[in-house]
Amino acid sequence: MTGLVLKLGPRERVLINGAVIENGDRRSRVSIITPNANILRLRDAIHPEEANTPVRRVCYVAQLVLSGDADPEEARPQLLRGIEQLSHVLTDKDSRQFLDSATRAVISGLHYQALKALRGLLPREQRLLAATHQ
Numbered sequence: 001m002t003g004l005v006l007k008l009g010p011r012e013r014v015l016i017n018g019a020v021i022e023n024g025d026r027r028s029r030v031s032i033i034t035p036n037a038n039i040l041r042l043r044d045a046i047h048p049e050e051a052n053t054p055v056r057r058v059c060y061v062a063q064l065v066l067s068g069d070a071d072p073e074e075a076r077p078q079l080l081r082g083i084e085q086l087s088h089v090l091t092d093k094d095s096r097q098f099l100d101s102a103t104r105a106v107i108s109g110l111h112y113q114a115l116k117a118l119r120g121l122l123p124r125e126q127r128l129l130a131a132t133h134q
Contacts, residue, residue, distance in 0.1 A: 004032040004039065004112070013042040018068045039112050040066045044119070054089070055118060055125040058082035062106075062115040072109060079106045079114065086121070095124060 006014060008023040008030060015021075017038050032039060040063060051060035061078050064070035080103065087099050098120045105114035 003035070004037075006030045006032065006039070006041075015040040015042060015045075015067055036109065037112075038066045038068065040115075053125055053129065054082075054086060055121045058086065059115055059118045059122070062111050062118060065111045066115065072111065075111075076106060083118075090121060090124065092124075095121060 006029065008014065008028050010025050010027060011023060013020055013022045014030075015038075016032070020042070046056055046060050046063055048060070051057045058079060061070065061075055061082065065072050065075045083099055083103050083106070087096070090096075090099065098117045102114045102117035105111070105117060
């Protein structure tokens with residue numbers, strides 16, 4: 001079986017193609033077989049007021065596509081522009097890999113993979129921002 005496998009904790013919620021699904025009382029695994037399904041773990045969701053850093057803002061745009069609140073074709077240039085801007089600041093090898101992966105995913109219309117790659121930059125961004133505020 002191919003596709004995405006979600007491992008859900010008790011009562012964990014996930015958004016799949018616009019529908020909120022809540023897991024039962026036990027841990028479970030759900031296999032998403034449909035290609036290009038829009039999936040967002042609600043525990044990972046960024047709320048609008050939390051989109052207050054460069055990486056979080058780009059993640060938020062990808063999230064809007066996954067939730068059905070933004071048109072993928074309209075969001076594409078904004079996502080690519082945001083990734084390009086991040087690439088001017090995050091120049092280390094690891095960050096480049098995340099950014100390259102996010103770019104490929106956006107171009108291919110794979111917004112879940114783009115969000116996943118971009119989320120990989122959040123810890124690095126947090127460390128950089130903490131270092132500049134000391």
